[in-house]
Amino acid sequence: MSVFEMTFQDTNCSARRARLKTASGVIQTPVFMPVGTRGSVKGLTPRQLKDTGSEVVLANTYHMMLRPGVEAVQALGGLHNLMSWDGPILTDSGGYQVFSLSTLNRIGDEGVEFASHIDGKKIYIDAKIATDVQNRLGADIIMCFDECAPFPCEKKDLEKAVARTIKWAKQCKDAHRNDRQLLFGIVQGGIDLQLRSYCAEELVKLDFDGFAIGGLSVGEGHDNMIKTVEHTSRLLPEDKPRYLMGVGMPADIIAAVRAGVDMFDCVLPTRNGRNAFAFTNEGPVRLRNNTHVEDTAPIEEDCGCYCCKNFSRGTLRHFFNVGEMLGPILVSIHNLTFYQNLMDLIGERIEDNTFDEWAAERIENDKFMTVN
C-alpha cells in the first residue's frame, strides 16, 4: 500500500476515511491524537491510554527539548521507549510554543532566539535544528518549523509569518534525515484566505508526506476557523493526509472532517478532565457541582470506559472536592473515551455514507460550542 490510502469517501461532502502507514503501525483516519506534552498524557499510563481507544499520541518538541533534552531522550532509547508507547507518535515542531510560551529575544528570517520559560536560558532554534531534534526524538510523524501568528494579527506580520513558514518548510525538507519518519508541512496565514492559498500552493509544490493547517484555534471562533479550514483543505492534495492542529471541540472536529480533514490533536479532553469537566452526549457534566454529592449515576449511562463502569458522579465529585488524584485521572479517561467514540462514530458514518446529514444535525444541536 502507499503511505496514505483512502478507503471511503463520502459522496455528499469532503469527509473521508483512510489508512496512513507509519513506522509504528497504520493509523485509521479520521483520528484524534491525545496530547502527551512532556512524554505523558497527564495522569494516564500507556495502558490506560490504549484502553480509551487512542492509537496515536502527540508529544511537544519544545518541551522535550528543554527537559529532559534531546540527548537524554536519545540515551533513553528515543521517544517511544521513554513514553513506553509502541504505537505511532507525532511531534510538533516546537514553533507554536516558541512563539506562545517563551520570551522571544530575537526573531529573524533565519530562526528564533528565545528564553526558556523554565529557567530563562537562551536557546536558538531554526528549521534545521527543529528538524534535527525531531529526527533524534524519533516520532513517526514530524512537523516543519513554522511561525504561528497570533490572532488578531496585522496583515504585514501575517505575511511575514507566511513567508518564513514557507522558507523554513523548504529548509526542513532539506534537513530531514530520518527515513522512518513522515514529514508534514504546515499551512499558515491566519484567517486570510488569500494568504492561506499562497502558503498552501507553495507547500504543495514541496511535496510533503502530509499537510497540516496550523494557526487556528487561537481565538478566531468556530465560524472563522471552519471557513479557513474549508478553504485550505480544498487546496491540499487528495492523496495526502490533512491535519488540523490543536482542534478542538466536538463540533469543530465534525465540521473539519466534513471539510476533508483527517487528523486532530487537542488538550481539551485531558485539560477539561483535570478540571472536573466531563464530555457527554447530553452536554457537559461539571463534577464539582454539589448536585452530584449523592449522585449514584456514572458520568454517562451507556459509556463503557473504566470510569463509567466503576465510579459514580458522587464519588468523582468527592475526589475533586478533597483533591484526590483519581478525580482528574478518571475524568480524563472518560473524556478521551468520549472523543475516541466520537471519532469511531464519524468513521462509521463515513463508511455508511451518512456522515454529511448526521454532521449537519450534530453541529446544529451541539452542546459544547460555547463552553470553554
Add this chain to the structure above:
Amino acid sequence: MSVFEMTFQDTNCSARRARLKTASGVIQTPVFMPVGTRGSVKGLTPRQLKDTGSEVVLANTYHMMLRPGVEAVQALGGLHNLMSWDGPILTDSGGYQVFSLSTLNRIGDEGVEFASHIDGKKIYIDAKIATDVQNRLGADIIMCFDECAPFPCEKKDLEKAVARTIKWAKQCKDAHRNDRQLLFGIVQGGIDLQLRSYCAEELVKLDFDGFAIGGLSVGEGHDNMIKTVEHTSRLLPEDKPRYLMGVGMPADIIAAVRAGVDMFDCVLPTRNGRNAFAFTNEGPVRLRNNTHVEDTAPIEEDCGCYCCKNFSRGTLRHFFNVGEMLGPILVSIHNLTFYQNLMDLIGERIEDNTFDEWAAERIENDKFMTVN
C-alpha cells in the same frame, strides 16, 4: 471454617500464616494493607491497586466522616461502592486523626469535641458515634474508638488514655450493630509494658474479633516499637488476628511478624512513592537524582510491576523533574508491589519454616531502617 484459621506456625518464633474470613473475602495473613485515606489509594485505580497484589484497603473514618460525610457515603452505596473495591476494607476508628490532625476543643472521659481540620467546624465524637459511623460506612473490619497518646507522654496522661481506651472499647462493643463487620479492639499504653499488659488483659476479656496494637510508630524508634510489640503480642489470644497499626518500614514489619503480628497498614509505599523514593532489595532509589538522567534501567531489574516492565529510571526522573503525575503514580505502583512481594516472601518463609533465620538476617542487613 472459623473466622480466623491458622494454616502455618513457624516452630522457631511466633510468626504464623492464617486465613481471616471477612464478608468480602478471605484475607491471607501476614497481610499489608495500602491506605486509601479518603476513599482512594492516591493516584491508583482499584485495577492498578489489585495488580500490585493488594487485597485489603484501609480507609480513614475521620476523613470520610468530614468529607463527603457518612450520609453521602451511604447514599453512594457504602464504602465498597464508593471506592469500587469489592475486596475487604478496614476502617480505623477516627481516634488517631481526632487526636493528631484536629484542634481539640474538649476531651473528656465520654468523648471528644474537636474542630475539623478542613473548616474548623465543631464535631463531637465518642465510642458510640465512631461505631455507628463505621457501621454505616460498611467496611469489613472496623476498629474501636481509642485514644492514641503522643510520644513521649507523661505517665498519668498515658494511664488516662489507656483507661479511656478500655472504657470506650466496651462501649464500642455494645454499640456495634452490623453483623457483616468484624470489630477489633485496640491496645494502647505507649512503650509502658505494664500499661500494655493491663490494656491487653482488659480488652481480651471483651472478646473482640481481633486485636490491634495502636499508639506505635509515633517516634519511639524501631527497638522500642518491637519490644512493645513482642510484649503485647504474647498477651493476645492465639486464635485471633493481631494488627499493628501504621507500621511500617520493611524491617519493622518483619520483626513484628516474628512477634506474631498478622496485619499491617502504612502510608510509606505510597507517600514515599509520591516523593520519588523507591523501595528496592538493594536499598532506596531516589528518582529525582541527576544520576538517573540517562539511566535506562528500571527501578528494579527483576521486578514484575507495571512500572518496572515499562519505564526506565531516566523516564521516571524526567516525570518527577517536570511534575508529571505519572511519576508519583508509577513509583507508588512499584513500592506497593515491593511491599506485597515482601509479604509474599514472608508467607513463603513461614510455610517453609525458614522464616526465623531469614528474618534475622534480613533485619540485620536492612537497608531502610534509618531512612525517613
